[in-house]
Structure formats: structure tokens, C-alpha cells
Amino acid sequence: MAEEDVNQVTPGARVEEKLYNVRFKTDEDRSHLIVLDNQLCNRCVDKPCTVFCPVTVYKWENGEHKISVSYEKCVECGACRIGCPYFNIEWKYPKGGFGVQYKFG
Amino acid sequence: MKRLKRRTLSEANLAATDRFDVVVVGAGLAGTAASYLLAKAGLSVLCVERGEDPGTKNVMGGILYRQPTEKILPGWWKDAPVERPIVEERIWLVTPDSMVQGGFRSARYGEEPYNAFSVLRVKFDKWFADQAVGAGAVLVTDTVVEDVLRENGRIVGVTTGREQGDVHGDIVIAADGVNSLLSKKAGLHPELAPHQVALVTKEIINMSREKIEDRFLLNANEGATIEVFGDSTMGMLGYGFIYTNRDSLSIGVGALLSDLIKKKINPNVLMEHFKSHPMVKRLLEGGEAKEYMAHLIPEGGAASMPPVYRQGMLVVGDAAGLSNPIYREGSNLALMSAKFAAQVCVEAHERGDFSAEMLSRYQTLLDESFIMDDLRGYSKTSSFFQGKPQFLERYPEILVDALHEFLTVDNVPKRAKQRRILRQVLSRRAPWELARDAVGALRALT
Ligand SMILES: Cc1cc2nc3c(=O)[nH]c(=O)nc-3n(C[C@H](O)[C@H](O)[C@H](O)COP(=O)(O)OP(=O)(O)OC[C@H]3O[C@@H](n4cnc5c(N)ncnc54)[C@H](O)[C@@H]3O)c2cc1C
Numbered sequence: 001m002a003e004e005d006v007n008q009v010t011p012g013a014r015v016e017e018k019l020y021n022v023r024f025k026t027d028e029d030r031s032h033l034i035v036l037d038n039q040l041c042n043r044c045v046d047k048p049c050t051v052f053c054p055v056t057v058y059k060w061e062n063g064e065h066k067i068s069v070s071y072e073k074c075v076e077c078g079a080c081r082i083g084c085p086y087f088n089i090e091w092k093y094p095k096g097g098f099g100v101q102y103k104f105g
Numbered sequence: 106m107k108r109l110k111r112r113t114l115s116e117a118n119l120a121a122t123d124r125f126d127v128v129v130v131g132a133g134l135a136g137t138a139a140s141y142l143l144a145k146a147g148l149s150v151l152c153v154e155r156g157e158d159p160g161t162k163n164v165m166g167g168i169l170y171r172q173p174t175e176k177i178l179p180g181w182w183k184d185a186p187v188e189r190p191i192v193e194e195r196i197w198l199v200t201p202d203s204m205v206q207g208g209f210r211s212a213r214y215g216e217e218p219y220n221a222f223s224v225l226r227v228k229f230d231k232w233f234a235d236q237a238v239g240a241g242a243v244l245v246t247d248t249v250v251e252d253v254l255r256e257n258g259r260i261v262g263v264t265t266g267r268e269q270g271d272v273h274g275d276i277v278i279a280a281d282g283v284n285s286l287l288s289k290k291a292g293l294h295p296e297l298a299p300h301q302v303a304l305v306t307k308e309i310i311n312m313s314r315e316k317i318e319d320r321f322l323l324n325a326n327e328g329a330t331i332e333v334f335g336d337s338t339m340g341m342l343g344y345g346f347i348y349t350n351r352d353s354l355s356i357g358v359g360a361l362l363s364d365l366i367k368k369k370i371n372p373n374v375l376m377e378h379f380k381s382h383p384m385v386k387r388l389l390e391g392g393e394a395k396e397y398m399a400h401l402i403p404e405g406g407a408a409s410m411p412p413v414y415r416q417g418m419l420v421v422g423d424a425a426g427l428s429n430p431i432y433r434e435g436s437n438l439a440l441m442s443a444k445f446a447a448q449v450c451v452e453a454h455e456r457g458d459f460s461a462e463m464l465s466r467y468q469t470l471l472d473e474s475f476i477m478d479d480l481r482g483y484s485k486t487s488s489f490f491q492g493k494p495q496f497l498e499r500y501p502e503i504l505v506d507a508l509h510e511f512l513t514v515d516n517v518p519k520r521a522k523q524r525r526i527l528r529q530v531l532s533r534r535a536p537w538e539l540a541r542d543a544v545g546a547l548r549a550l551t
């Protein structure tokens with residue numbers, strides 16, 4: 001699919017690799033991001049959250065017909081709060097002192 | 106300089122000292138500046154920050170300007186952890202294989218008191234917060250402010266994510282950045298729309314000082330900036346930047362969130378596109394990536410600003426939408442708005458009046474300053490360029506091809522060349538379109 005081609009990067013430049021350098025303090029008990037209604041995601045044609053999130057927290061799970069949320073790598077930019085066309089993402093800050101901890105900024 | 110210890114309050118004594126003249130939410134530039142000024146004026150101030158330390162959540166290019174920052178802390182740059190004073194600013198207009206360059210360099214900028222500095226926010230914010238604590242502000246970190254505290258419909262403080270975490274304050278200053286959940290909770294702010302924010306990614310690339318100075322043609326410890334327009338944003342409205350730090354580069358690129366959604370482009374892919382441009386790649390060669398970050402910038406100018414005051418509350422900095430990204434201004438607006446807010450808090454405190462009417466003085470101060478004048482202009486600029494990709498794609502290409510034609514020595518008489526260039530330009534854009542865009546762009550930028 002053409003779309004996927006545009007969003008290819010060379011191995012080594014993938015965001016997964018880049019995140020090795022980023023420090024996180026993960027709240028193991030609770031996700032600060034919650035997709036509210038799977039039905040809406042099913043109907044959401046482009047599923048933009050899977051593309052615009054700078055660290056690809058959201059992934060469409062074909063088999064399960066739902067979005068999976070890897071909240072532990074979220075860098076708290078807030079884009080998904082604004083960019084989900086159905087406001088289907090409940091967005092909170094991680095608990096105080098948790099989440100991303102930049103070293104340079 | 107003496108290292109000041111901040112007073113981190115335990116859960117128990119947060120409840121015990123639960124009344125302050127002013128509660129500031131967020132220890133970014135605006136929040137810390139307000140806390141510092143208020144503490145110096147003798148008011149009791151609590152500043153609440155959700156990060157482990159001030160700065161750990163914050164991302165900036167980041168060029169911090171000497172003069173506006175001196176309005177808060179005279180001589181700040183002598184002690185603050187700055188990276189390099191900026192002596193040269195360049196602008197590049199790029200097509201996939203070429204570049205048109207403009208720039209300004211001044212030896213004056215390399216001398217005291219300097220004009221601007223590159224900074225890294227994690228270091229800077231921590232230092233800045235220490236100054237506020239040194240002046241008497243109380244700083245609590247690791248704590249999320251969840252909501253405003255209301256009594257009979259009036260705002261009387263904030264609730265935090267801690268047990269017994271309610272804190273009373275006569276005035277709450279929302280300095281909680283671009284996402285400002287607090288001003289939305291207080292009913293000031295509807296949600297932003299995707300065309301009102303830019304999503305920017307940034308990386309830190311480690312590099313030796315000598316290499317940086319060689320590549321950017323700098324004397325020891327001097328810094329340079331490059332802003333990159335055109336192909337760098339894959340046809341989306343935005344730009345890329347490269348700034349020199351002491352022993353690293355800051356590289357970033359951003360575009361309107363609405364454009365990223367429309368074009369279905371992932372921000373890391375945009376970053377890699379930018380980094381792979383031949384002129385950019387050359388500057389980064391041999392560097393080592395150290396950190397990847399993402400942050401939003403408010404993009405709407407005055408037109409998408411929320412109301413910035415109500416009874417018991419003021420909104421400052423990015424939270425109020427105060428940013429002028431085309432001129433790389435945000436830090437200075439955050440600091441100046443904090444100064445105005447602090448001034449109004451002091452007046453309100455003296456009169457014991459925290460009504461909306463009293464606090465509307467803050468809006469007046471913003472209106473009378475350069476801030477609102479610039480931001481009204483920015484609304485015009487950003488709405489003009491939205492939906493006009495020709496400025497980022499077609500026009501740079503036309504310009505590059507014209508320069509190619511002109512500068513390629515091939516024994517064609519100059520007059521014939523000029524005619525050929527004109528023909529080429531007109532074959533790609535009708536005269537009336539050119540005229541309309543030129544007039545429009547001039548109006549939008551002035
Ligand atoms: C990539 C990028 C590059 C930029 N480059 C430049 C530049 O070169 N020059 C320039 O002048 N400007 C630049 N800007 C703009 C500038 O960074 C901002 O305008 C400025 O940081 C705004 O300061 P602020 O204090 O309002 O917000 P912030 O600096 O974002 O501070 C907000 C603070 O509030 C805290 N917070 C948020 N919510 C809560 C809560 N509920 N409870 C407790 N704490 C909370 C956050 O953790 C944070 O510390 C850039 C911005 C970006 C994103």
C-alpha cells in the first residue's frame with residue numbers, strides 16, 4: 001500500500017530504536033491513555049492515531065478489531081488528545097513524577 | 106554559585122501549609138518566572154510541577170533571548186547554564202537537491218551582553234526554578250494539578266493528585282503549557298483543533314566542540330542557528346531547525362497536526378526525511394543521537410487564544426496560546442506574560458480584590474504590549490499560508506531552477522538567459538497567480 005511506503009524509515013532510524021535513549025519511569029498500575037469505544041475505532045476509516053503519534057503508541061490489531069495502546073512509551077505531547085477525530089481517547093497526565101523524563105529537552 | 110536546595114514538601118506538610126497568596130501550576134518558563142517575581146514581591150507562592158524535576162517534561166529548540174529574560178532576572182546569562190551565544194542566524198529554502206541561503210552574522214552578538222543563547226530546557230529550567238526557590242517560592246515537584254478548587258462557583262485554589270492535596274490560593278496562575286488541561290477545567294478553553302497546533306519532533310545529536318565550530322564556521326564557544334523551509338516539511342506547513350549547543354546539535358522539524366493527519370505522515374518519518382536532505386545530512390555526519398522528543402506548539406495566534414483571566418485565575422505562556430513560531434518566539438512571550446501576571450497579582454493582593462474585573466488588568470497589559478500586536482499579525486500570517494503548499498514546494502523549485510539557469514555558465518548571452526528564466530517561471534505559474542500570492546504574502550508578513 002502506498003501509504004505504508006511513505007512511512008517507511010531505514011532500520012536504525014525507527015522510533016523503537018530512538019526510544020532506547022529516552023528515559024521513562026513507567027506507572028505499571030495504570031495507563032494514562034484510554035481508548036474509550038472500540039466500535040468507534042472500527043468505524044474510523046484512516047485511524048489517524050496510528051500514524052501521527054510520534055512514538056507509535058497506537059496500533060490497530062487486525063485480529064482483535066481494536067487499537068492497542070503502548071502507553072509506556074508515550075512522550076506526552078498531547079497530539080492524540082486533539083487529533084482523534086472522535087475525541088475517543090481519554091487523555092490524562094501520568095501520575096506525578098512518572099512518564100517521560102527527558103535528559104536534555 | 107551557592108546551590109539552593111528546594112523545599113520539597115511531603116504529603117503531610119502540603120496539607121499543613123495549604124494556603125498561599127498565589128498558586129502557580131507548572132514550573133516551565135512562565136510558571137517559574139511568575140513564581141520568582143511574586144516571591145520577590147513578598148507574596149507567598151506555591152509552584153506545582155508534575156515532572157520529577159522542573160524541565161524534565163519540556164522541549165524547546167531552544168533559543169532563549171537575552172533581553173526579554175533580563176526583564177525577569179537581570180544578568181541571568183552570567184550564571185545560567187547556557188550552551189552557546191548565537192552569533193549567526195541562517196535561513197535556508199530547500200528543494201530536494203538544492204538550497205538558497207540567507208543569513209545574518211554580527212561580531213556584536215559574540216560580545217557581552219549578547220543577543221540570544223541556545224539552551225537545553227532540562228538544565229535551564231532546573232536552574233531557573235532554583236532562583237525562584239532562592240527568592241522564597243515553595244516548589245513541589247512530582248505532583249499533577251488535577252483541577253481547580255471551587256467554592257460557591259469561585260476558584261479558590263487547586264486540587265492535586267496527592268492525598269489531602271487541596272491547596273488554597275487567592276489566585277491560580279495556569280502556566281501548564283500548550284495542553285493546559287487546567288484552563289479547560291476552569292471553563293476558559295475549548296479544545297484546540299488540529300490546525301491550531303504544530304507537532305514537532307526534536308533530537309539531540311552529540312558532536313565534539315571542534316567539529317561543531319568547524320562545520321558551522323564559528324569561533325570557540327560561539328553558536329549558530331539554521332531555519333529550514335521548503336522540502337524539509339514534505340509539503341506541510343512548518344519548518345525544520347538546527348541549533349548548535351556546546352557539544353551537541355539540536356535538530357527539529359514540525360508541521361501542523363492537521364497537515365500530518367491529511368498527508369498521513371508519521372512525525373518520525375518527517376524527521377528522517379529532514380535529516381536525509383543532502384545539506385542537512387552533511388552537518389550531522391558522525392554525530393551520535395542522544396534523545397528523541399516530541400512537543401506541540403500553539404499555532405493559531407490571537408485568533409485561537411482562550412480568555413486569559415477570570416475570577417481567581419490567570420493564564421500565561423503557551424497555556425494562553427502565546428507563541429509566534431514563524432519568528433521563533435515563545436519563551437519571550439511566556440516570560441513577559443508571567444511578568445504582567447505577577448504585576449496584576451501584586452496589585453490584586455494589595456487591594457484584596459481577586460474578581461474578574463480586577464484581573465482583567467492582565468488582559469489590558471497584554472493588549473497594550475507588543476505581544477498582542479504580534480499575535481494578531483501571526484493569526485493573519487498562519488491563516489494565509491495554510492492550504493497554500495505552493496510556498497513550500499512550487500515556489501522554492503521555481504526559484505532554484507531560475508538560479509540554476511542564471512548561475513550555470515554555458516555561453517548563453519545574459520539577456521537571453523533572463524528571457525528564458527522569465528518564460529520558465531510563467532509557464533509554471535500564471536502571472537495573476539504570482540501577483541496574487543506575492544501581494545498576499547507581503548500583506549500576511551507585514
Ligand atoms: C520544538 C520546540 C522548539 C521551540 N523553540 C523555541 C525557541 O527556539 N525559542 C523560543 O523562544 N521558543 C521556542 N519554543 C516555544 C517555547 O518552548 C514555549 O513557548 C515555552 O516553553 C512556553 O513556556 P511555558 O512556561 O508557557 O510552558 P512550558 O515550558 O511547556 O511549561 C509548562 C510546565 O507545566 C507543567 N505542567 C503541565 N501541566 C501540569 C499540571 N497539571 N500539574 C503540574 N504541572 C504541570 C509541565 O510539566 C511544564 O513544566 C519552542 C517550542 C517547541 C515545542
Ligand code: SF4
Nearest residue numbers: 041044047049084088
Ligand atoms: S483516531 Fe480515534 S477513533 Fe480513530 S482509531 Fe484512533 S482512537 Fe480510534
Ligand code: SF4
Nearest residue numbers: 053074075077078080
Ligand atoms: S500524547 Fe503524543 S506521544 Fe503520547 S500517545 Fe498521544 S500522540 Fe503519542
